[in-house]
Amino acid sequence: MKKILITTLIVFIAFAGHAKVRLPKIFGDSMILQRNQPIPVWGWADKNEKITVQFNKQSKTTKAGKDGKWKINLEPEKAGGPFNLTVKGKNTITIKNVLVGEVWVCSGQSNMEWPVSASNNAAKEIRQANYPQIRHFLVQKDVAVTPKEDIKGNSAWEAATPANVGDFTAVGYFFARNLYKELNIPIGLIHTSWGGTDVETWISREAFENADEFKEMISAMPQVSLDSLAKEKAKALLTKIESLQNALPTASEAQSWKEAAFDDSQWPKMRAPGLWETQRLSNLDGVVWLRKTINITSTDAGKSAVLNLAMIDDADETYLNGVKIGSTNQYNAKRSYNIPAGILKEGKNVIAIRVTDTGGGGGIHGDALDMNLTIDSKSESLAGEWSFKVESIASGATSISPNLYPTLLYNAMIHPLIPYGIKGAIWYQGENNAGRAYQYRKAFPLMINDWRKHWGQGDFPFYFVQLTSFNQAGGNSNKGSSWAELREAQAMTLDLPNTGMAVITDIGDPSDIHPRNKQDVGKRLAAIALKNAYDKNIIAGGPTFDSFRIEGNKAILSFKNTGSGLMTNDKYGYVKGFEIAGEDKKFHYAKASIVGNQMVLQSENVEKPIAIRYAWADDASDANLFNKEGFPAAPFRTDEWKGITEEAKYGISK
Secondary structure, three states: OHHHHHHHHHHHHHHHOOOOOOOOOOOOOOEEEOOOEEEEEEEEOOOOOEEEEEOOOEEEEEEEOOOOOEEEEEEOOEEEEEEEEEOOOOOOOEEEEEEEEEEEEEEEOHHHOOEHHHHOOHHHHHOOOOOOEEEEEEEOOOOOOOOOOOOOOOOOOHHHHHOHHOEEEEEHHHHHHHHHHHHHEEEEEEEEEEOOOOHHHHHHHHHOOOOOOOOHHHOOOOOOOOHHHHHHHHHHHHHHHHHHHOOOOOOHHHHHHHHHOOOOOOOOEEEEHHHHHHOOOOOOOOEEEEEEEEOOOOOOOOEEEEEEEEEEEEEEEEEOEEEEEEEEEEOOEEEEEEEOOOOOOEEEHHHEEEEOOOOOOOOOEHHHHHHHEEEEOEEOOOOOEEEEEEEEOOOOOOOOOOOOOOOHHHHHHHHHOOOOOOOOEEEEEOOHHHHHHHHHHHHHHHHHHHHHHHHOOOOOEEEEEOOOOOOOOEOOOOEEEEHHHHHHHHHHHOOOEEEEEEEHHHHOOOOEOOOOHHHHHHHHHHHHHHHHOOOEEEEEOEEEEEEEEEOOOEEEEEEEEEOOOEOOOOOOOOOOOOEEOOOOOOOOEEEEEEEEEEEEEEEOOEEEOEEEOOOOOOOOOOOOEEEOOOOEEOOOOOOOOOOOEEEEOOOOOO
16 A cells, blocks of 8 residues: 555655746746737647636636747736736646836847947946836847747846846947836847847748748758757867867966967967957867067167057956966957056067857957057057967857757747747847848848738738948949948848838947947837838938939939928038949049938049939948938939949858
8 A cells, every 4th residue: 555655655756846836037027028919819728728827817717738938918008117927737837027118128138238338428327227117138149950839948027227238238228228218118128139140040941941042051951969069060160179279288388379389380470459250260169368468669678558459358367477467358449458567578578368258259359559558658459370289179159050950049049039029029130141132131131021910910020231332342332332232232122011110320430340339229229110000190211312313514313201390410511421423334532412301422433423322431430311200311323334243142051
């Protein structure tokens, strides 16, 4: 009898443990649910288990299916709260402090990932963040070859307070703050982004299979195991490193690398600034030492100085002649270290930097002008060749790149969120696709339609940020510009219903792919949302090209969305950024004049203009046509001449 009772107890405990009702990780205390539409609540339990969901004054019941999955759609709720959400099965889950308001998905690559703490006026923004009804949920980074049911790790909904807001997506937060000030209702942000990612990794396999442009590509995608692939990559990475420097060092050996007397003459070289993934250490996360020898005159020996090292991804410990002069653990912070008097000596001096890269890009990056040694008023550039050697490979350093195969981020970071109720999505991505800008005309709309189809909420609002100004490769109208072509592909995506585009060519940084002014980016996205999604009677964008005619050697352009009228912010009234070309297809800068709501262009180098371009360059920051509401004119061209990205096609990484 005792054996029977013990066996029964063991079975009961095992059964009870298995049968616990469970919710997706997106559900948690302080969450925000979407107002004015059905509220999906779903999860897992034992098969046929009775599930009851209670919220505000609602109570609904269902049964889990044979696969243990269940779903209930609560009736729409007005904005408000806080409420509790209770889910009862054989156990009970109570989620507290739930608000009902507007929920927006924030996605894309690094400029969406960019935090408030690294944006303009960060200290002030963080100190003044007092918006407990703006809440942020971070989806942890993950990849998967097939759609996952739930997201990775444990995240939580956090309120926009000084304790939390520094880690929020900056674009998302400033977008939400502008909405909240106008709407005065809770705003929820679901932040799912990953820096340096292609649009193709955010699209489902099903979408590719039904797209003529990508059918062949997706059919060739192999069946892969990410675990086995990671092991293969680990082996290949170690082999590559050993070919550069032989074996990895012992800890004591690496410690000697900071010393000025150490002989690094046999070390390999790399350029700085320049992430090492783009050079000789692709796919490496770990610790790498960089060394450079400089010569100091007798006049400067012993003086105090300042060492500037641009930015370092992720953390550094920097030494001069074996003496530690500084360290920083922030990949987007410029390094500027004071060198005390007495360290610099006459003749050879050695700068040694121990760089720790935890993921993504690694090494020194940024503007070459920000790499220098300054003594008194003299500055010596440190850009150029540096010697390097790998100290160690990080555990997990051979994790799979999200760009290795298509669909990886859709499967792991979008699919598990569906069908959570949302108002819409904001998106900031495109830098990684600039080399395939022409194909982005199909890939980007494919992604938007894909998300809308799977979410099942119709054509929900989808607003995106057009690429800003950045001197990627000196591209322009005559040599070609991949960034201009990508902006064009983004603008063409506006043909999809319920989309909007924030133009930001005027607020970029030509020398930094991550401009710090995220406030205006969020504000411009919010203006689009307030006008289109919330029916506010406002101007939400700048002038867009409508038509042109030729009169002699002049081109006369008409615009839409001129608001209160055209203007330029140049104090002398010069309008810049326009070019015209004749039949030779060579573009020349045009003298441009505002006449009412039209532009009149001419160039002494073009007798018979046939084509016009505006802001057509990687760095389009000189373009300065606005409407009087302060929104910049969108880049455009009137010709359809072949660009430099038309032949580039997406292919599966090898």
